[in-house]
Amino acid sequence: MAKDEKPTRKTIKAALEMNKIMSHYFYEMDNAVKTGCKKIAWCSSVGPAEILRGMDFLVYFPENHGAMLGATRMSTELIPYANARGYSPDICSYLTSDIGAYIKGLTPLSRAYKGIEKVPRPDVLVCNTNQCRDVQDWFSWYSKELNVPLLAVNTHRGIKDVNEFHIESVAEQLKALIEPLEKISGKRFNADDLKRSVALSRECSDLWKKVLDIASAVPSPITFFDGAIHMAPAVVLRGTQQAVDYYKLLYAELSERIKNKQGSLDNERFRIYWEGMPVWGRLRDHSEMFAGLNTNVLASTYCNSWVFTDFDPEDPFASMARAYTKLFITRSDDAKEEYIKQMMEYYKVSGIIYHDAKTCPHNTNCRYGMPQRLEKLTKIPYLVINGDLNDLRCLSDDQTRTNIEAFIEQLEENK
Numbered sequence: 001m002a003k004d005e006k007p008t009r010k011t012i013k014a015a016l017e018m019n020k021i022m023s024h025y026f027y028e029m030d031n032a033v034k035t036g037c038k039k040i041a042w043c044s045s046v047g048p049a050e051i052l053r054g055m056d057f058l059v060y061f062p063e064n065h066g067a068m069l070g071a072t073r074m075s076t077e078l079i080p081y082a083n084a085r086g087y088s089p090d091i092c093s094y095l096t097s098d099i100g101a102y103i104k105g106l107t108p109l110s111r112a113y114k115g116i117e118k119v120p121r122p123d124v125l126v127c128n129t130n131q132c133r134d135v136q137d138w139f140s141w142y143s144k145e146l147n148v149p150l151l152a153v154n155t156h157r158g159i160k161d162v163n164e165f166h167i168e169s170v171a172e173q174l175k176a177l178i179e180p181l182e183k184i185s186g187k188r189f190n191a192d193d194l195k196r197s198v199a200l201s202r203e204c205s206d207l208w209k210k211v212l213d214i215a216s217a218v219p220s221p222i223t224f225f226d227g228a229i230h231m232a233p234a235v236v237l238r239g240t241q242q243a244v245d246y247y248k249l250l251y252a253e254l255s256e257r258i259k260n261k262q263g264s265l266d267n268e269r270f271r272i273y274w275e276g277m278p279v280w281g282r283l284r285d286h287s288e289m290f291a292g293l294n295t296n297v298l299a300s301t302y303c304n305s306w307v308f309t310d311f312d313p314e315d316p317f318a319s320m321a322r323a324y325t326k327l328f329i330t331r332s333d334d335a336k337e338e339y340i341k342q343m344m345e346y347y348k349v350s351g352i353i354y355h356d357a358k359t360c361p362h363n364t365n366c367r368y369g370m371p372q373r374l375e376k377l378t379k380i381p382y383l384v385i386n387g388d389l390n391d392l393r394c395l396s397d398d399q400t401r402t403n404i405e406a407f408i409e410q411l412e413e414n415k
């Protein structure tokens, strides 16, 4: 390849369909607020969306909005407005950029979707603390600001083995959501509707898992950066037929690549596992940088966080409790290390990159010796890069590139 020639990263054709369903998703909520035809629930990203969908709420996810603020690079300028209200620059930069956007009356939705001026106003806020405490603080702020009820499920964290005690405790809290949600929606709970939404979520999750698992092929037909974009329906539309149909389409396209022995990169010299969150404002730059180094960052813990193989429509509350408690983020370091070790073997990687995200300790697993322990166990080398999901002041692009290039040279020498 000539020196100045850009390496090819294959684009995913199904993205056009994803853009359509995401557009429909946002316009439907905007219309519901304007006409009052349906109630809106805000939900944390691994909160009980199935219950809300089963009770006919349209469901909006502030974390998805946070990621959009990051990806459009609006966040760094908005964070200080939340800091001025007492929310530290050291806490979740989804929270601070989203509250900053609210204070300034801005949203990337109005740039992407003509006619949408603001995020949909909620009738209820529902969160689960399985991922972190920040979501509860975030939702509490809106609850007071908008005078809207907040319902929270509290989940144990740092769990080594998930047992019946954990499941019962969370399942009871999930059941306790029904009564207040009936009052807010004005509709009676229907068990069959919940079963249907859990069944659709399970189907979506199984298909999303197949999409991610396909990266074990050599060469991989998908990158982590593709996954970070195409996970949107698994997050915001799980429990709907649109998400199921979308992942069938995406999986078919990726399977075709496998059949034709096509990788997502022209030359996949190295395979890397990504541990931690993406740097949303640098997604494209990172994707291009790794492609230029003939390196496929092909799998991550993060994208796998929306795989819920425990969902069972015949036992909706207990199975939701199990799925939302077995998440990687709620687990002890022992359980996390076992999981990452299995993933590195499954995806046949020759290195792992840990993203130390300044404002999200919950999705950062390199601060207490895990990289060193796993390297000793697996002999797979690691690199830690400093950065953040949304606050671009927390990273140095030059430093990141220098460290990554040196890491790839190290892999080259080991080859």
Ligand code: SF4
Pocket: 063, 092, 093, 094, 095, 131, 132, 133, 134, 135, 359, 360, 361, 362, 363, 389
């Ligand atoms: S897990 Fe991290 S990024 Fe997500 S809401 Fe919590 S602190 Fe923010």
